[in-house]
Amino acid sequence: MDQFFQQLINGLTLGSLYALIAVGYTVVYGIVQLINFAHGEVFMIGAFGALSTYLLLFDDQTQVWILPIMLIGAIAASVITAVLMERVAYRPLRNAPRLAPLITAIGISVFLQEAVRLFYDKIPGFPSAKQRIPFPQIDVVTGPAIQIGDVTIQRAGIFTMAALAVCSALLWYFVNRTRLGRGMQAVSQDPDTASLMGINVDRIIVVAFAMGAVLAAIAGVSQGLQNSNIDFRMGFLAGLKAFTAAVLGGIGNIQGAVVGGLVLGVVEAMAIEYIPGQFGGSSWKDVWAFVILILVLVFRPQGLLGARVVDRA
Amino acid sequence: MNERITERLKLPDSVVQKYGRFGWPLGLAGVALVIVGAFLSWSYDPDVLGDLSLNLYPGGLQILAIIIALVSLALLLIVRGPLKPRFGPWVDAALGLRAAGTWLLIYMALIVAGISAEAGGLINVNPGGWVALLGALLLFAGSRLIAPSAELRDLSEAKVPSSLEILVIAVMMAAILFGAAYALGREDAWSFVLFLVFAGGLIAIGVRTGFVTWFGHSSIRNRKVLTLAAFVVAFFFPFTQGGSDANMSIATQVLIFAATAMGLNIVVGLAGLLDLGYVAFLGAGAYVAAMLSNSAFATIDWKPPFVVVMLCGAGVAATLGLIIGSPTLRVSGDYLAIVTLGFGEIFRLSMFNLDGTNGPLLTNGPNGIPAIPDLEIGSFNFGDTHEVLGIELARFSNYYFLLLALLAFVILVFTRLNNSRIGRGWVAIREDEKAAEAMGVNTFGLKLLAFAVGAFLAGLAGTIKAHQDVAVSPDQYIFLESAFLLAAIVLGGMGTVAGVLLGATILKLLPEKLRFFSEYRLLFFGLLLVLMMRFRPEGLVASRRRQLEFHEEDEELAVAVESELAEEVGK
Numbered sequence: 001m002d003q004f005f006q007q008l009i010n011g012l013t014l015g016s017l018y019a020l021i022a023v024g025y026t027v028v029y030g031i032v033q034l035i036n037f038a039h040g041e042v043f044m045i046g047a048f049g050a051l052s053t054y055l056l057l058f059d060d061q062t063q064v065w066i067l068p069i070m071l072i073g074a075i076a077a078s079v080i081t082a083v084l085m086e087r088v089a090y091r092p093l094r095n096a097p098r099l100a101p102l103i104t105a106i107g108i109s110v111f112l113q114e115a116v117r118l119f120y121d122k123i124p125g126f127p128s129a130k131q132r133i134p135f136p137q138i139d140v141v142t143g144p145a146i147q148i149g150d151v152t153i154q155r156a157g158i159f160t161m162a163a164l165a166v167c168s169a170l171l172w173y174f175v176n177r178t179r180l181g182r183g184m185q186a187v188s189q190d191p192d193t194a195s196l197m198g199i200n201v202d203r204i205i206v207v208a209f210a211m212g213a214v215l216a217a218i219a220g221v222s223q224g225l226q227n228s229n230i231d232f233r234m235g236f237l238a239g240l241k242a243f244t245a246a247v248l249g250g251i252g253n254i255q256g257a258v259v260g261g262l263v264l265g266v267v268e269a270m271a272i273e274y275i276p277g278q279f280g281g282s283s284w285k286d287v288w289a290f291v292i293l294i295l296v297l298v299f300r301p302q303g304l305l306g307a308r309v310v311d312r313a
Numbered sequence: 314m315n316e317r318i319t320e321r322l323k324l325p326d327s328v329v330q331k332y333g334r335f336g337w338p339l340g341l342a343g344v345a346l347v348i349v350g351a352f353l354s355w356s357y358d359p360d361v362l363g364d365l366s367l368n369l370y371p372g373g374l375q376i377l378a379i380i381i382a383l384v385s386l387a388l389l390l391i392v393r394g395p396l397k398p399r400f401g402p403w404v405d406a407a408l409g410l411r412a413a414g415t416w417l418l419i420y421m422a423l424i425v426a427g428i429s430a431e432a433g434g435l436i437n438v439n440p441g442g443w444v445a446l447l448g449a450l451l452l453f454a455g456s457r458l459i460a461p462s463a464e465l466r467d468l469s470e471a472k473v474p475s476s477l478e479i480l481v482i483a484v485m486m487a488a489i490l491f492g493a494a495y496a497l498g499r500e501d502a503w504s505f506v507l508f509l510v511f512a513g514g515l516i517a518i519g520v521r522t523g524f525v526t527w528f529g530h531s532s533i534r535n536r537k538v539l540t541l542a543a544f545v546v547a548f549f550f551p552f553t554q555g556g557s558d559a560n561m562s563i564a565t566q567v568l569i570f571a572a573t574a575m576g577l578n579i580v581v582g583l584a585g586l587l588d589l590g591y592v593a594f595l596g597a598g599a600y601v602a603a604m605l606s607n608s609a610f611a612t613i614d615w616k617p618p619f620v621v622v623m624l625c626g627a628g629v630a631a632t633l634g635l636i637i638g639s640p641t642l643r644v645s646g647d648y649l650a651i652v653t654l655g656f657g658e659i660f661r662l663s664m665f666n667l668d669g670t671n672g673p674l675l676t677n678g679p680n681g682i683p684a685i686p687d688l689e690i691g692s693f694n695f696g697d698t699h700e701v702l703g704i705e706l707a708r709f710s711n712y713y714f715l716l717l718a719l720l721a722f723v724i725l726v727f728t729r730l731n732n733s734r735i736g737r738g739w740v741a742i743r744e745d746e747k748a749a750e751a752m753g754v755n756t757f758g759l760k761l762l763a764f765a766v767g768a769f770l771a772g773l774a775g776t777i778k779a780h781q782d783v784a785v786s787p788d789q790y791i792f793l794e795s796a797f798l799l800a801a802i803v804l805g806g807m808g809t810v811a812g813v814l815l816g817a818t819i820l821k822l823l824p825e826k827l828r829f830f831s832e833y834r835l836l837f838f839g840l841l842l843v844l845m846m847r848f849r850p851e852g853l854v855a856s857r858r859r860q861l862e863f864h865e866e867d868e869e870l871a872v873a874v875e876s877e878l879a880e881e882v883g884k
Contacts (some may be wrong), residue, residue: 065635089843098646099587100846103803106589106796167367195355226764236792240658243651278672287662290655297652 002150007269013157013226015265016164020219021242022249022257023171024082024212030188030252031208034090039212040239041112042082045137046217047230049077052138055126064140067221073196076219081112081300082213091202092130101244109236119234132231142225156225163218168258171211175254180207188252237286244293250303259305265291328458336458339451340389340410346448347382347417351375353441355424358432362424362504365440373425374504376446377511381420383414384518385452392459407461409522414453416514421449423510427503445509478531479538485528486542487665494553497560497826505826547717551710552702561709563825568716569778571817574801575723575810576770581799582808583731584763585743586641587650589795590657594768596790597633598626598775600664603682604675610682612675619688622644623776630772631765633660638764641757657795664787681786688715688780695780712781719777723770724810730766731808737764793835806852815854 021043028036055071058066083131087106093101120129127133137143141159175181186194187204197200223238224230241264248258271288272281296303321751355365355375365372371379391406399408424792425442429435492512519525532539554560577591604613605622617625637656644652676682680823687708689695695711730736736758741749750756777783797820805816824834845852 001464019502035651089847092847096846098403100850101649102587102647102845103799104846106799107839107846109839110793110796110835111839111843114833114839118833118836240654244655249652278670281671283671284662285657287666290659290662293655294640294652297644297648299643301644301648 011266011269015262020260040235044235045218078217120234339455343452350445355442361431410456414456589654593660594771598772602776602779626776627772634768699827812854
């Protein structure tokens with residue numbers, strides 16, 4: 001049973017990370033029906049933004065008060081990237097056939113990865129991003145794991161889960177209780193009518209991108225703390241998994257993204273433990289995640305919680 | 314692009330009216346200066362950009378300048394002179410001259426920049442170079458002053474004897490063969506880039522004068538000749554290499570890439586189904602071939618002849634294609650893209666894991682299957698050097714011919730399907746699936762067929778690739794490779810044969826020849842995708858119909874497409 005709880009905790013940790021990223025996919029998709037394939041890169045740039053802030057301001061320090069400032073740095077980097085990407089690449093394609101933005105997204109994704117890989121060490125004092133870069137260790141949120149009975153919980157894992165809880169609450173408040181959030185809901189239901197009602201649709205779209213970027217940046221920092229290193233490729237797999245999570249929960253549905261992320265994380269962790277024989281174990285966990293993605297898309301494309309029926313060619 | 318530059322550099326009408334009479338003499342003087350300059354020495358240092366340091370004995374890059382100058386001379390004579398009555402009403406000589414002026418100026422400026430960068434300083438540029446640069450400048454200025462011809466006749470009405478058309482096609486093809494051989498022979502990046510500028514200039518002139526339009530019409534009339542000529546040219550390419558295998562290695566890679574991209578073109582270009590995991594089919598073929606090969610690391614103890622291996626590889630790939638295609642019953646659009654991406658990753662991870670400890674021993678996991686022996690069909694070993702007509706054809710040349718046959722087969726399948734009931738069904742599905750279904754098109758069956766045929770062709774290519782690459786490993790089949798294949802199609806023009814061949818060539822050839830930028834290759838690749846989607850989403854060689862899908866509000870284009878369709882039906 002201990003094994004079960006251990007894997008449950010591992011799964012929830014992993015799932016929280018997926019959930020934080022998945023919100024970005026789901027919000028953007030809900031409003032402009034665009035799979036922002038480059039969102040994984042926004043997450044990666046968030047992690048690098050945090051690292052840059054640390055290297056510039058607090059090199060070699062470990063006090064916990066550094067963390068919020070690192071988070072701000074991460075959020076700034078991610079939001080700037082996401083907003084620029086929307087403005088420069090996606091906005092001109094808003095009425096283009098569906099293929100165009102998807103290919104653009106792949107292009108942006110490759111471009112951002114390469115830009116970080118090639119140019120990160122051009123900034124004086126920064127390490128080369130061609131290999132993995134160690135991520136700073138911060139008091140309280142990293143360090144010796146906490147033991148409850150036989151279950152081990154990493155401190156960074158707790159940070160991730162706490163971040164998800166806080167972000168979900170704020171997100172709920174933002175979407176349901178603020179003018180901007182309600183404008184967002186209106187645009188996602190019917191952009192034309194919303195704009196007739198005086199909602200600036202362009203602005204709402206930018207806000208959606210920025211909101212996704214904020215959560216992705218927090219996820220980036222969490223991943224850095226958990227793995228204690230980051231690299232320029234980290235966005236691809238995480239982005240794909242997070243997209244799976246968003247689909248699993250019902251894309252376009254914010255609560256769905258959170259639930260989907262947690263479910264996906266737990267399923268992955270359980271697959272490691274409970275699938276017997278050679279096809280179990282950690283080397284197949286990614287395969288199982290993709291199998292879930294395909295099964296969900298085929299059999300329940302509206303996701304677990306359901307969202308607007310998506311039917312577009 | 315050229316259009317944009319030319320528009321921006323346009324002089325105000327008043328200036329053209331006032332000084333227009335100087336345009337023609339100025340252009341003529343420019344052409345004369347360029348030719349004279351090209352016969353003089355350009356560079357003090359004989360070791361840069363080939364040898365440009367001799368007087369009266371033009372080197373390769375100088376001859377290119379002379380060619381552009383001669384083309385400009387012909388255009389000048391069309392504007393005013395003996396060629397005017399014959400060609401004046403058809404050829405837009407003034408716009409052609411503007412393109413020639415612009416590109417010749419870019420070319421000469423790059424030459425000067427190249428010499429000074431390679432040899433160390435402008436001091437190394439000899440008078441000839443400056444004379445030619447001045448000539449280019451004069452031609453540039455003069456061409457701006459020549460007013461465009463007022464009335465031009467529709468080029469589709471231009472009638473010349475069909476023997477002449479065939480001759481032009483043959484000459485064009487021969488020019489492409491020599492151009493390709495010449496470009497591949499350039500060792501240094503500067504010369505290669507300069508040749509590209511030269512080729513770009515000629516193409517721009519062709520587009521602006523209307524030659525390309527005319528050539529397009531005449532090649533539609535003589536399609537079979539054109540196809541045949543293209544393959545004859547490709548067939549003779551190894552014989553231009555003088556036994557050297559270095560360029561043939563690049564050429565074989567281009568062919569494999571092109572054949573795979575052409576298979577993907579069926580799925581994406583014809584049926585409109587976005588597949589982001591297509592490289593898995595190539596990988597499936599390659600892995601099957603490797604496992605059934607005589608390699609000491611092969612994991613299956615059955616060594617059938619290669620024809621059987623090919624069919625097995627393609628069969629396995631096609632089966633995978635059917636499996637991957639099956640969700641199309643329920644998902645479409647972006648969702649389908651993600652499903653295929655997921656399948657692609659599952660394939661790669663499976664190949665990575667099936668190493669005996671994490672699953673049955675099939676692929677040796679991350680190490681892959683190395684030491685795959687060369688193909689041997691009958692008594693013909695592809696690894697040996699054979700001599701044909703006194704020219705040695707080494708290993709890669711042998712594979713080149715095999716791959717060329719494969720590419721021909723793939724193109725045949727593509728065009729036959731495209732012109733069939735099936736192909737029309739695909740177009741209908743692509744443009745409006747619901748309407749197609751209502752008209753009685755079996756949408757699910759046709760979509761599955763697209764996946765299966767595409768996968769089959771990629772599997773075929775994969776079986777040859779395994780032998781040619783000597784080894785297979787999971788990291789050859791990553792997502793980025795699928796993205797590259799897709800990019801070749803997008804860049805060239807979805808659903809076209811010529812476009813995809815062009816796109817595949819550009820994407821494989823440029824990084825090989827421009828080693829200095831290999832570090833930035835992917836960066837530019839990403840940027841290229843974004844810019845293409847922004848400015849020319851229909852690709853370099855666009856099928857009109859595709860173009861219309863991306864520019865729905867363009868009424869003129871719609872009319873053109875309609876008349877073209879009518880023409881096709883009438884034929």
